[in-house]
Amino acid sequence: MIYLEVPKHLRLLVDQAHQVAKHVFRPISRKYDRAEHDYPKELDMLAALMDGLSAGGGQQDAGVGGLRPDEGSTGGVRNGANMSTCLGLTELCWGDVGLALSIPRQGLGNAAITAVADPEQRKRFEGVWAAMAITEPGAGSDSANIQTTARLDGDEWVLNGEKIYVTAGSRADSVVVWATLDRNLGRAAIKSFVVPHGTPGMEVVRLDKKMGIRASDTASISLIDCRIPKENLLGTADIDTKAGFGGVMQTFDNTRPIVAAMAVGLARAALEQARTLLGREGIKVRYHGPLFTKSAAEAELIRMEAEWEASRLLMLKAAWLADNGIPNSTEASMSKAKAARVANQITLRCVELCGGLGYSEVELLEKWARDSKILDIFEGTQQIQLLIIARRLLGKRSSELR
Amino acid sequence: MDGEKIISEVMGGGLRVLNRIADSPLVERLGLEDRAQKLVYEGAKRAAETAAKAAKRFRTKRTSDRPRSATKFDLSLSEEQQLMRDTLRRFADDVMQPAAREADDRSAPTDDFLDAFSDLGAIPMAVPEALGGAAEKVSAVSQMLIAEDLARGDMGLAYAVLSPLSFVNALVHWGDDDQRASLLPSFVEGETTAAAVAVVEPQPLFDPSALRTTATKHGSHYVLRGEKSLVAVADRAQWLLVAAEVPKIGPRFFVVERDAAGVEVIDEPAMGLRSAGLGRVTLDKVRVTDDTLLGGEAALGVAGKAAYDDAVDRARVAWGAMAVGTSQALLDYAIPYCNDRIAFGEPISHRQAVAFMIADIGIELESMRMLVYRAAGRLDAGLPCQREAYLARTLCSEKAMQIGTNGVQLLGGAGFIKDHPMEIWYRQLRSIAVMDGNLLL
Numbered sequence: 001m002i003y004l005e006v007p008k009h010l011r012l013l014v015d016q017a018h019q020v021a022k023h024v025f026r027p028i029s030r031k032y033d034r035a036e037h038d039y040p041k042e043l044d045m046l047a048a049l050m051d052g053l054s055a056g057g058g059q060q061d062a063g064v065g066g067l068r069p070d071e072g073s074t075g076g077v078r079n080g081a082n083m084s085t086c087l088g089l090t091e092l093c094w095g096d097v098g099l100a101l102s103i104p105r106q107g108l109g110n111a112a113i114t115a116v117a118d119p120e121q122r123k124r125f126e127g128v129w130a131a132m133a134i135t136e137p138g139a140g141s142d143s144a145n146i147q148t149t150a151r152l153d154g155d156e157w158v159l160n161g162e163k164i165y166v167t168a169g170s171r172a173d174s175v176v177v178w179a180t181l182d183r184n185l186g187r188a189a190i191k192s193f194v195v196p197h198g199t200p201g202m203e204v205v206r207l208d209k210k211m212g213i214r215a216s217d218t219a220s221i222s223l224i225d226c227r228i229p230k231e232n233l234l235g236t237a238d239i240d241t242k243a244g245f246g247g248v249m250q251t252f253d254n255t256r257p258i259v260a261a262m263a264v265g266l267a268r269a270a271l272e273q274a275r276t277l278l279g280r281e282g283i284k285v286r287y288h289g290p291l292f293t294k295s296a297a298e299a300e301l302i303r304m305e306a307e308w309e310a311s312r313l314l315m316l317k318a319a320w321l322a323d324n325g326i327p328n329s330t331e332a333s334m335s336k337a338k339a340a341r342v343a344n345q346i347t348l349r350c351v352e353l354c355g356g357l358g359y360s361e362v363e364l365l366e367k368w369a370r371d372s373k374i375l376d377i378f379e380g381t382q383q384i385q386l387l388i389i390a391r392r393l394l395g396k397r398s399s400e401l402r
Numbered sequence: 403m404d405g406e407k408i409i410s411e412v413m414g415g416g417l418r419v420l421n422r423i424a425d426s427p428l429v430e431r432l433g434l435e436d437r438a439q440k441l442v443y444e445g446a447k448r449a450a451e452t453a454a455k456a457a458k459r460f461r462t463k464r465t466s467d468r469p470r471s472a473t474k475f476d477l478s479l480s481e482e483q484q485l486m487r488d489t490l491r492r493f494a495d496d497v498m499q500p501a502a503r504e505a506d507d508r509s510a511p512t513d514d515f516l517d518a519f520s521d522l523g524a525i526p527m528a529v530p531e532a533l534g535g536a537a538e539k540v541s542a543v544s545q546m547l548i549a550e551d552l553a554r555g556d557m558g559l560a561y562a563v564l565s566p567l568s569f570v571n572a573l574v575h576w577g578d579d580d581q582r583a584s585l586l587p588s589f590v591e592g593e594t595t596a597a598a599v600a601v602v603e604p605q606p607l608f609d610p611s612a613l614r615t616t617a618t619k620h621g622s623h624y625v626l627r628g629e630k631s632l633v634a635v636a637d638r639a640q641w642l643l644v645a646a647e648v649p650k651i652g653p654r655f656f657v658v659e660r661d662a663a664g665v666e667v668i669d670e671p672a673m674g675l676r677s678a679g680l681g682r683v684t685l686d687k688v689r690v691t692d693d694t695l696l697g698g699e700a701a702l703g704v705a706g707k708a709a710y711d712d713a714v715d716r717a718r719v720a721w722g723a724m725a726v727g728t729s730q731a732l733l734d735y736a737i738p739y740c741n742d743r744i745a746f747g748e749p750i751s752h753r754q755a756v757a758f759m760i761a762d763i764g765i766e767l768e769s770m771r772m773l774v775y776r777a778a779g780r781l782d783a784g785l786p787c788q789r790e791a792y793l794a795r796t797l798c799s800e801k802a803m804q805i806g807t808n809g810v811q812l813l814g815g816a817g818f819i820k821d822h823p824m825e826i827w828y829r830q831l832r833s834i835a836v837m838d839g840n841l842l843l
Binding site: 001002003004005006007008009077078079083287288289290291292293302303305306307309310311313314316317320321330331334337338383385386387389390391393394395396400401402 | 473474475476477478479480543607608609611612714733737740741749751752754757758760761762764765768769770772773775776778779780782783785788789790792793794796797799800838
C-alpha cells in the first residue's frame with residue numbers, strides 16, 4: 001500500500017520533539033551561536049528530558065540510541081527506530097542543529113556503536129556519549145587512507161595518530177576512533193575503537209572556531225600510545241578483504257539519513273520563517289495557478305517547498321528501507337546528497353528573499369544559512385555521495401570510477 | 403482541535419518552565435543541577451506518560467469508524483499491483499519501445515498497438531464491480547503505476563491509451579447514474595476504445611482553473627465555444643470530455659460526442675507526444691443537452707467545483723507519473739551506453755563529469771517519484787491533495803526537462819540523431835510542464 005504520510009504512532013513523538021525544539025532550543029539558539037565553546041548547560045536538562053520522554057512515552061527513541069539493526073521483525077511493514085530517529089531529529093534541528101549535535105548521549109559515535117557493536121558491547125556502552133573520529137589532516141573524504149594505527153599488544157590495542165573535525169569531541173564521554181590494523185591492507189583493515197576520555201595518551205589538542213553550528217564543539221584529538229582494552233574494538237578484528245569497508249561503512253547507511261533529517265529540519269525552519277516575513281509584505285503561497293503568473297517571491301517559495309518535500313521523502317524512504325531490513329546504501333546517499341544541497345540553497349535563498357532582515361542577526365535566517373553549509377560536507381561531502389550513487393547505478397568499483 | 407496538539411501544547415508549557423529552571427544561574431550557584439535534572443526527568447516522564455495515555459484515548463476514539471488500512475508509511479505494492487506492474491513492464495519493453503519510433507514518425511499510434519493494449523484489460527480493471535467492471539476497489543495508486551510503466555515504454559503511446567482510461571475514470575468518479583449506465587458498458591465490453599479528455603487550451607500561461615472555453619446555458623441546452631489543444635487520439639475519439647467555464651458557476655466537464663455539429667478536429671503535431679495522435683479540437687457553438695454536464699445538474703453546486711478541482715489534481719499526478727516512467731527509461735538506456743562508450747581509452751562512465759550526471763538523474767528521478775507517489779497515496783487515502791499534486795507538478799516540470807537534456811548530453815551526437823530513442827525522450831519530457839490537464843487518474 002503506497003502511503004507516504006508520517007505514521008500515526010509517531011506523530012506524538014514528532015510533536016514532543018517539536019516542543020523541545022521550540023521551547024528549549026530556539027530561545028537559546030542565538031546565545032550559543034555567539035558564545036562558541038561555552039557549554040550549553042541547558043543540555044544536561046535536555047538529556048534527562050529525552051531519557052524521561054522515552055521512559056514515560058513507551059515508544060521509540062527520538063535519538064540515535066534506538067538505531068539498532070532490525071532484529072527479527074515479525075512480518076508486516078515496519079516504521080521503526082530509523083524512521084522515528086529521523087523524524088525526531090528533523091524537529092530538533094528545526095530548533096537548532098548545533099544544539100541537536102550537542103545533546104548528550106546522542107552523538108554520531110552512538111550511531112556507530114549501535115550499528116556495528118555486538119550485543120555485549122551494546123550493553124557495555126549503553127548510556128555512553130560517543131563522538132565519531134574519522135577525518136585526519138591527510139584523509140578527509142579519502143577515508144580509506146586513514147593513517148591512525150591500531151596495534152594489538154597483549155590484551156590491549158595501542159592507538160597512534162591524529163584526528164580532526166571531531167563533532168562533540170571534547171564534550172562526549174568517549175570517542176569512536178577509526179584506525180587501521182594494517183596500512184597495506186586498505187579499507188578492509190580499518191576498524192573502529194571506543195576510546196573513553198581520560199584514557200592516557202588521548203588528548204583534545206584544540207577546538208575549532210567555525211562559521212556555523214557554533215553551539216557544537218569540533219575538536220582535534222591526538223592519540224599517542226593510547227592503550228584501550230581489546231574488547232573496545234567494535235565488531236570483529238578479522239580483516240576480510242572481500243567485505244571491504246563493510247563493517248565500519250555500515251555506519252553510514254544509518255547516519256546519512258540522519259544528516260538528511262538535520263537538513264530537512266533546518267531547511268523547514270528557514271522556509272517557514274521566510275514565509276512568515278514575506279506574508280507580512282502580502283506575499284501569500286497558493287497551490288494553484290501557473291507558477292509564472294505568481295510574484296517571483298511566491299514562485300520561489302513554492303519551488304523551494306517542492307525541493308524540500310523531495311528531500312524529506314527521500315529521507316523517509318531511506319529510513320523505511322532500513323527499518324524493513326532492505327539494503328539502502330544508494331538511497332541513504334541520495335537522501336543525504338539531496339537534502340543537504342537543498343537545505344543549503346534554501347537557507348541562502350531565504351536570506352536573500354528577506355533582505356536586510358534576513359542578513360542581520362535580528363532573525364535567525366543568517367545563522368541557518370551558516371549552519372547549513374556543514375551538512376553538505378560532513379558524513380560524506382556532496383561529491384562523495386554522488387560518487388557512491390554513480391558507482392551503484394553504473395555498477396562500478398571504486399578502482400574504476402575514482 | 404486535535405487532541406494530540408492540545409497535549410503537546412500543554413507539554414510545551416511545562417518545557418518552557420523547565421528551560422527557565424535550567425537557565426537559572428541560581429540552580430548552578432546552589433549546586434542544584436543534580437536535583438534540577440531529576441526534577442526535569444520526572445517531570446518529562448510524567449508529562450510523556452500522561453500524553454501517551456491521552457493520545458491512546460484520542461486515537462481509539464478517532465479511528466474506530468475508519469478503515470484500518472494505511473496508517474503506516476509504506477512504499478510496498480500490493481500483490482495485485484506488483485503483478486500488474488510486471489505485466490506492464492514487459493509490455494512496455496517488448497511492445498511499446500519497439501513501436502515508439504514508427505508511431506512518432508507517423509504521428510499516430512498503430513491499430514496493432516491499441517488492440518494489444520485493449521487486450522490487457524486496463525479499462526475493466528478501472529471500473530468497480532458495482533458499475534459492471536472488474537475492480538474490487540478503484541485505486542489512484544494503481545493507475546499511477548500504470549501511467550509510469552506505460553510511459554517507460556513510450557510517453558506518447560501511453561498518452562494515447564490513458565486518454566480513454568481517463569474518460570472512463572471521470573465517469574466513475576463524477577458521472578451521474580444515467581451517464582454511467584449509458585456509457586460505461588461499451589467501454590467495459592471493449593466496444594468503444596477511443597475517447598479523450600480535453601482541458602488544455604492553446605494559450606500562453608494556460609491555467610486549468612481559468613478556461614477560455616465557455617459553456618453558456620440556453621434553455622435545456624449548453625452552447626460550447628472554444629479551442630482545446632494537444633488532445634490525444636483526437637481524430638478517432640468517439641467521445642470527448644470537454645472542460646468549459648460555465649459563467650458565474652466555474653469550470654465544469656461536458657460529455658461531448660465527436661460527431662456533434664460544430665466540433666472540428668485538426669491534426670496538431672507537436673515537439674513530442676506525437677505518437678499519441680495529437681489534435682486541436684475547435685468547438686464552434688456546439689449545442690449539447692444539459693444532461694451532458696458531468697454529474698448532472700448537481701454538478702452546478704459545490705460538488706461540481708470539488709470534482710473539477712479533484713480532476714486538476716489527478717491530472718497533475720498522472721503527468722508526474724509519465725515523467726517518472728520516461729525518465730526511468732532514459733536512465734536505464736544511458737547507463738549501459740556510458741559503460742560501453744570508450745573515449746580516451748576507457749568507458750566514459752569512469753569520468754566523474756559523466757558519472758555525476760548519472761547520479762543526479764538518479765537522485766532527481768527518485769525525487770519526482772516520491773512526490774508523485776505521495777500525492778497518489780493521498781488520493782487513495784481520501785486526504786486533501788491539492789498542495790501535494792501542485793508541488794509534484796512543480797518539481798516534475800523542472801526535473802523532467804533537466805533529465806531529458808542531460809540524457810541527450812550523455813549520448814552526445816548519438817543522442818541527437820534518430821538512431822537512438824534519446825531524442826524522443828528529450829522532446830517528450832518537455833511536455834510535462836505544458837500538459838496541465840487532458841489526463842486524470
